[in-house]
Amino acid sequence: MIKIDNIVKRYGSFVALDHLKLEIREGEIFGLLGPNGSGKTTTISCMLALLRYDKGEIDIFGEKMTPDSYELKKNIGIVPQEIAVFDELTVRQNIDYFCGLYINDRKKRKKLVDKAIDFVGLEKYIKMYPKQLSGGLLRRLNIACGIAHEPKIIIMDEPTVAVDPQSRNSILEGIKRLNKNGATIIYTSHYMEEVEQICSKIAIIDKGQCIAYGTKEELKKMIKTGETITLEGIMLEAENIKEIENIPHVFDVSYNEQTLVVRCTGAKHNLIRILEYMNNKDISFGRVFSELPTLNDVFLEITGKKLRD
Numbered sequence: 617m618i619k620i621d622n623i624v625k626r627y628g629s630f631v632a633l634d635h636l637k638l639e640i641r642e643g644e645i646f647g648l649l650g651p652n653g654s655g656k657t658t659t660i661s662c663m664l665a666l667l668r669y670d671k672g673e674i675d676i677f678g679e680k681m682t683p684d685s686y687e688l689k690k691n692i693g694i695v696p697q698e699i700a701v702f703d704e705l706t707v708r709q710n711i712d713y714f715c716g717l718y719i720n721d722r723k724k725r726k727k728l729v730d731k732a733i734d735f736v737g738l739e740k741y742i743k744m745y746p747k748q749l750s751g752g753l754l755r756r757l758n759i760a761c762g763i764a765h766e767p768k769i770i771i772m773d774e775p776t777v778a779v780d781p782q783s784r785n786s787i788l789e790g791i792k793r794l795n796k797n798g799a800t801i802i803y804t805s806h807y808m809e810e811v812e813q814i815c816s817k818i819a820i821i822d823k824g825q826c827i828a829y830g831t832k833e834e835l836k837k838m839i840k841t842g843e844t845i846t847l848e849g850i851m852l853e854a855e856n857i858k859e860i861e862n863i864p865h866v867f868d869v870s871y872n873e874q875t876l877v878v879r880c881t882g883a884k885h886n887l888i889r890i891l892e893y894m895n896n897k898d899i900s901f902g903r904v905f906s907e908l909p910t911l912n913d914v915f916l917e918i919t920g921k922k923l924r925d
């Protein structure tokens with residue numbers, strides 16, 4: 617459906633996209649996950665021909681996207697990172713305006729606008745102006761403006777930044793419903809939990825390159841970490857750390873501010889072995905927890921840094 621082939625985008629001498637390759641198939645909720653500044657917005661702007669790129673090709677529905685590909689753009693809905701609505705129009709008028717860019721028929725448009733209002737749950741606010749809305753409601757309006765014309769592809773650039781947890785959940789649930797109703801979704805975020813929760817395919821990008829691609833299960837299988845065990849409120853000597861490093865299946869140990877973090881490969885009984893060691897050495901500790909790998913572990917193992925550094 618969308619093919620991004622070897623895109624290079626430079627801002628002056630700075631390389632923002634470095635031979636980026638991605639393929640998005642129909643029906644996917646495709647997550648573009650990467651830290652701030654990794655190139656997510658630049659990728660989307662290139663995809664929409666809003667930015668010129670220096671090398672490579674982007675095809676959408678098998679056609680090359682250009683600034684005047686009006687027919688292609690009709691089938692794409694964009695929910696930009698920055699709220700893009702008109703302050704002088706009401707909620708309803710804003711949605712009607714954006715829908716009207718693609719749908720001329722007034723009757724049809726009215727139905728679509730009503731549907732979008734219902735979809736984002738803004739019925740009570742249709743006569744209000746953007747300045748009267750909370751951050752979460754504004755985000756919902758931004759989404760309604762992008763999706764009202766019922767496009768086949770919906771691109772959402774960090775739609776949950778700075779929203780309260782309730783609005784965030786309603787946005788994520790809405791994205792799943794849009795997908796169920798047939799839309800292919802491209803979702804950029806630096807929140808790995810959200811991407812894990814809703815995306816069927818994930819590309820992790822860093823410094824303008826795709827460093828890993830697959831389903832969340834496939835991505836997690838790519839790495840060594842099978843389990844991360846944390847013990848808080850623990851006092852250890854350097855000798856203990858060395859011994860813990862030698863426990864079978866342990867491959868990384870860190871100890872900071874009385875917190876021990878042990879990363880193990882996928883073997884069973886890792887927690888038991890570590891607790892047995894503490895027991896044998898008569899070392900006491902506070903809270904203990906064991907976590908399965910996250911997308912942050914994938915990012916950490918591949919790049920050596922945390923997703924949210």
Ligand SMILES: Nc1ncnc2c1ncn2[C@@H]1O[C@H](COP(=O)(O)OP(=O)(O)OP(=O)(O)O)[C@@H](O)[C@H]1O
Nearest residue numbers: 627630632650651652653654655656657658659806
């Ligand atoms: N117009 C520009 N001129 C110069 N550099 C730019 C410009 N736009 C973006 N950049 C740089 O390109 C890199 C990629 O930016 P981009 O906005 O695509 O990242 P992002 O992953 O979307 O990050 P964020 O989540 O912060 O929006 C960043 O280092 C950014 O500073």
